[in-house]
Amino acid sequence: MHSISEENYIKAIYHLQDGKALVSTNEIAGRMNTKASSVTDMLKKLADKNLAEYVPYKGARLTDKGVQCANQIIRKHRLWEVFLVEKLDFSWDEVHEVAEQLEHVQSIKLTNELDRFLEYPKHDPHGDPIPDSNGHYEQHTQIALSQIELGQHGVLTGVVNTSKDFLQYLDKHDIKLGSQIQLLEREEFDGSCRIISDTDEIYISKLTAESLFVKI
DSSP: OOOHHHHHHHHHHHHHHTTOSOBOHHHHHHHHTSOHHHHHHHHHHHHHTTSEEEETTTEEEEOHHHHHHHHHHHHHHHHHHHHHHHHHOOOTTTHHHHHHHHTTOOOHHHHHHHHHHTTOOSBOTTSOBOOOTTSOOOOOOOEEGGGSOTTOEEEEEEESOOOHHHHHHHHHTTOOTTOEEEEEEEOTTTOOEEEEETTEEEEEOHHHHHHEEEEO
8 A cells, every 4th residue: 555645656757757768856846846855755765665766866767566556546536537527517627636636545446346337438538548457548549639630620539738727718618528620720820720619610729729639
């Protein structure tokens, strides 16, 4: 069993490493909003538990055991997000903070029963894949809306930015997972785009277009 703090660090390193040989102490400190000295202390603890490989003055990466642990934390987080949206009528901009608390529940049986109760969802309300009990998850080909060709159609499958303000902005324009989006125009000057989302034509910024992922 791992402490909440340990699990938060494990998840942070998992998201930061993304193919890197090592994640620097400063990167982790920035992600965790803490001091580098505190990060060093935690990395030593994770190394002692064989959850991370720590190289002094360089950084760390998760071991296979650490990756497995991270996948299970992420699995719980995303299953709880599905539960909150589908069963308790939370909006997709409300669930992250609550799921951050629920992801630390230790019962494997509860997690597996939650998965069964929800009929084994593959993606959370933001389009992110949900790992199964073995840490495997379904990959699907998607591309940032900013990268598709003019005139192309796509189905919105995920969002990179899950901040409350951004999700409320999407709600305001009725843009949601499953929306049919067509790129009509892209400004060369600033990358802003004119799109049709389902039946509504709107203008979005380059940042928004980069934060929306579609399946062609």
